Amino acid sequence: MDRFIKLLAESRHCVFLSGAGISTLSGIPDFRGNNGIYRKFDADRIFDIDYFHADPGYFYSHSKDLIYNVDEKEPNIIHYVLARLERMGFVKSVITQNIDLLHQKAGSKNVIEIHGSPKENTCLSCGKTFSYEQTASIVRADRVPECDECSGLIKPNITFFGEMLDREAIMKAVDESSRADLFVVTGSSLMVHPAASLPLYSIRNRGRLVIVNNRPTPLDQYANLRYDDLEVFFEYLESNFNDTK
Numbered sequence: 001m002d003r004f005i006k007l008l009a010e011s012r013h014c015v016f017l018s019g020a021g022i023s024t025l026s027g028i029p030d031f032r033g034n035n036g037i038y039r040k041f042d043a044d045r046i047f048d049i050d051y052f053h054a055d056p057g058y059f060y061s062h063s064k065d066l067i068y069n070v071d072e073k074e075p076n077i078i079h080y081v082l083a084r085l086e087r088m089g090f091v092k093s094v095i096t097q098n099i100d101l102l103h104q105k106a107g108s109k110n111v112i113e114i115h116g117s118p119k120e121n122t123c124l125s126c127g128k129t130f131s132y133e134q135t136a137s138i139v140r141a142d143r144v145p146e147c148d149e150c151s152g153l154i155k156p157n158i159t160f161f162g163e164m165l166d167r168e169a170i171m172k173a174v175d176e177s178s179r180a181d182l183f184v185v186t187g188s189s190l191m192v193h194p195a196a197s198l199p200l201y202s203i204r205n206r207g208r209l210v211i212v213n214n215r216p217t218p219l220d221q222y223a224n225l226r227y228d229d230l231e232v233f234f235e236y237l238e239s240n241f242n243d244t245k
């Protein structure tokens with residue numbers, strides 16, 4: 001671990017990528033892991049754009065407990081340590097595959113959400129936007145949110161299966177990854193694009209790669225350092241970077 005601290009201290013532009021593995025500590029199911037919601041629900045269907053248009057109630061009845069309950073979820077040590085490292089100037093940005101808003105809740109400012117975000121919700125008919133809170137209050141009353149201007153269907157700005165990725169977020173993620181002289185993968189198995197290719201932008205520019213994940217990734221061979229246990233990794237960082245003194 002001291003080797004990682006040294007890399008972090010030497011780095012000038014450190015970027016973290018976070019995947020579903022970091023949210024499981026907050027009790028949020030990993031969509032593809034052993035305790036993944038695939039075991040309980042059909043995630044392929046919940047987040048499928050054609051299903052959403054055909055039956056939005058199906059999505060909203062499930063998203064009530066998956067997405068629109070952020071008040072009930074608390075960030076964990078990983079989210080807090082990353083926010084602290086950003087505050088202290090060691091981390092420039094967090095690129096995340098997660099849609100649970102927990103990095104923001106923990107205090108991270110520069111968060112790039114490559115699978116979109118429920119913090120904004122858009123009327124599919126007229127384009128009017130609604131906040132997370134506005135939409136959540138309707139969903140939690142077991143109603144499908146409709147636009148107050150035109151009665152159009154409202155959809156969170158999450159990227160569903162069958163939809164184009166958010167171009168602006170991807171461009172920002174690629175730009176940050178290219179600038180990163182230290183790229184740290186946490187809780188992602190790098191199986192899903194675009195996350196899978198982001199570390200390569202850093203490597204191409206001679207960036208160093210560190211991977212912290214409990215399962216193998218396709219880029220392990222390129223990693224300068226490799227750790228399995230996220231909790232141990234972040235507990236060590238927490239004890240070494242303390243800005244409350």
Ligand SMILES: [Zn+2]
Pocket residue numbers: 123124125126127128147148149150151152
């Ligand atoms: Zn509308």
